[in-house]
Amino acid sequence: MCGILALMLADRHSQACPEIYEGLYSLQHRGQDAAGIVTAGNKGRLYQCKGSGMVSDVFTQSQLRQLVGSMGMGHVRYPTAGSCANSEAQPFYVNSPYGIVLGHNGNLINGPELRRFLDTEAHRHVNTGSDSELLLNIFAYELQRMDKYRINENDIFEALRNVYDRVNGGYACVAMIAGFGILGFRDPNGIRPLVIGERDTPQGKDYMLASESVVLTQFGFRNFRDIRPGECVFIRRADRDDILSGQRGPTLFSRQIVPCKRFRPDIFEYVYFARPDSVIDGLSVYQSRLNMGEKLAYNVMKRFGEDYASKIDAVIPVPDSARTSALQLAQTANLSYVEAFIKNRYIGRTFIMPGQQIRRKSVRRKLNVQLQEFYNKNVLIVDDSIVRGTTSREIVQMARESGAKNVYLASCAPMITHPHVYGIDLADCKDLIAYGKTEAEVAESIGADGVIYQNLEDLVASCTTENVSDFELGLFTGEYTTGASMEYLVYLEQMRIANNRARKNSFAEDEEREAPDDISLHNTHSDPSFD
Numbered sequence: 001m002c003g004i005l006a007l008m009l010a011d012r013h014s015q016a017c018p019e020i021y022e023g024l025y026s027l028q029h030r031g032q033d034a035a036g037i038v039t040a041g042n043k044g045r046l047y048q049c050k051g052s053g054m055v056s057d058v059f060t061q062s063q064l065r066q067l068v069g070s071m072g073m074g075h076v077r078y079p080t081a082g083s084c085a086n087s088e089a090q091p092f093y094v095n096s097p098y099g100i101v102l103g104h105n106g107n108l109i110n111g112p113e114l115r116r117f118l119d120t121e122a123h124r125h126v127n128t129g130s131d132s133e134l135l136l137n138i139f140a141y142e143l144q145r146m147d148k149y150r151i152n153e154n155d156i157f158e159a160l161r162n163v164y165d166r167v168n169g170g171y172a173c174v175a176m177i178a179g180f181g182i183l184g185f186r187d188p189n190g191i192r193p194l195v196i197g198e199r200d201t202p203q204g205k206d207y208m209l210a211s212e213s214v215v216l217t218q219f220g221f222r223n224f225r226d227i228r229p230g231e232c233v234f235i236r237r238a239d240r241d242d243i244l245s246g247q248r249g250p251t252l253f254s255r256q257i258v259p260c261k262r263f264r265p266d267i268f269e270y271v272y273f274a275r276p277d278s279v280i281d282g283l284s285v286y287q288s289r290l291n292m293g294e295k296l297a298y299n300v301m302k303r304f305g306e307d308y309a310s311k312i313d314a315v316i317p318v319p320d321s322a323r324t325s326a327l328q329l330a331q332t333a334n335l336s337y338v339e340a341f342i343k344n345r346y347i348g349r350t351f352i353m354p355g356q357q358i359r360r361k362s363v364r365r366k367l368n369v370q371l372q373e374f375y376n377k378n379v380l381i382v383d384d385s386i387v388r389g390t391t392s393r394e395i396v397q398m399a400r401e402s403g404a405k406n407v408y409l410a411s412c413a414p415m416i417t418h419p420h421v422y423g424i425d426l427a428d429c430k431d432l433i434a435y436g437k438t439e440a441e442v443a444e445s446i447g448a449d450g451v452i453y454q455n456l457e458d459l460v461a462s463c464t465t466e467n468v469s470d471f472e473l474g475l476f477t478g479e480y481t482t483g484a485s486m487e488y489l490v491y492l493e494q495m496r497i498a499n500n501r502a503r504k505n506s507f508a509e510d511e512e513r514e515a516p517d518d519i520s521l522h523n524t525h526s527d528p529s530f531d
């Protein structure tokens, strides 16, 4: 899961960069490894700044000033394919045809096949291990095949139809064609999220596309909707003809490129990825987490029996993601809710950090205990999910060190027993703590007195609305919406091993270390005639 964002302002003399930059902060929870922004000036020149690190690390004020133009896009990356090298920061750029940039959230499960095709048939050079660069080149190849001096929106939709035929997996993308417009599209199963919103201005409408609605509401894009699975929207900047005919703002076009196959948004967006103040596919993430907490409460009560209240002195959330559910669990079961783990707000999400060692250390640096809330008490700690068990092991131990009598753990997600193939670097099976274990064995392995998992049916029911009742659940069941061959799963695992090795060696003296921290497109905004 990465975060993607694109913005088109109606006023050609305004700058898109400040809102893109701030918007990326609102998507930071979706990717902490790299960030990037590309803008397009009025005469079509692209300006880029991207590199490894969090949003606050990658952009300086002087770099942001160089990113001129009233349209642009941004990306925050959590690597799932390729490596975590600086060069794989997004958006990606190709100069031919027309100058295209693309930002991708998701994973293509036929990456190796696409790479072969681009090499042997399309003869396009791909310079990284990223599947997103493959996707961009497939799109560029399909546009190039039209062999047109200038394209229109129909050409874009036509090219995309062929892209959909070639690529397989989960993907939500934003892209920009220099001087022409921005677009957004979503895979035919709607696995990864994407929303579009509009905002009225005296010059016409501004448009924004983003992974999560929280960015849109923050900037006053009140009128928004989800991009449908298999749909593309293209927002064309006002051209000469538009301006001559009195229309100054951009124009929106949308097309259902391919039929929706089976609408299956990734349920893990609701469990963990997304911010609670986002609404995805019509369902408030906050509401889904309340539902999860309520259902889990009934499960807990059943497990502990009628006198459950005498066995649990406090319900304690693991901040941040589990807060909403834990509160609802406590209210439903009429138990006290206690914020006994205090989070250091300056440390990011641990699960999406690269490398097990840093993840383990970060849990302790991130969470600290209120001793008195544990001492001599029976505590039920609630987390949204138990994945590798890094967090649970540490917090159970912290609770014991603080003098807790019995430590139970409840998870809003069911047992995670399979990799996630659509955009989460979710370990191979062996790294998953629940793989091949019973609940009791998981409890033993993390040192808890008991573990209570949500049932899969209850999780699905928590997220079901009249719009969506079917979800991508591969990490719980091993069955993936688009299928995932054994060959692909082996490939994923090999890639992870190689990446871990590369991370371990990253302190060695090598050429990569000499590379600049941010990657630009070799042009700075020094000549105003290029705006």
Ligand SMILES: O=P(O)(O)OC[C@H]1O[C@H](OP(=O)(O)OP(=O)(O)O)[C@H](O)[C@@H]1O
Binding pocket: 272, 318, 319, 320, 321, 322, 348, 349, 350, 351, 352, 383, 384, 385, 386, 387, 388, 389, 390, 391, 392
């Ligand atoms: O079993 P694990 O492998 O440790 O993974 C699960 C934990 O990781 C996530 O927290 P994270 O710190 O990433 O983010 P949060 O602050 O949003 O809860 C998630 O919320 C769980 O707490």
Ligand SMILES: NC(=O)CC[C@H](N)C(=O)O
Binding pocket: 001, 002, 077, 078, 079, 080, 081, 082, 104, 105, 106, 107, 108, 130, 131, 132, 423, 424
């Ligand atoms: N988490 C994501 O969505 C990752 C996008 C892409 N597969 C990458 O690794 O850069």
Ligand SMILES: [Mg+2]
Binding pocket: 318, 319, 320, 321, 322, 383, 384, 391
């Ligand atoms: Mg957490």
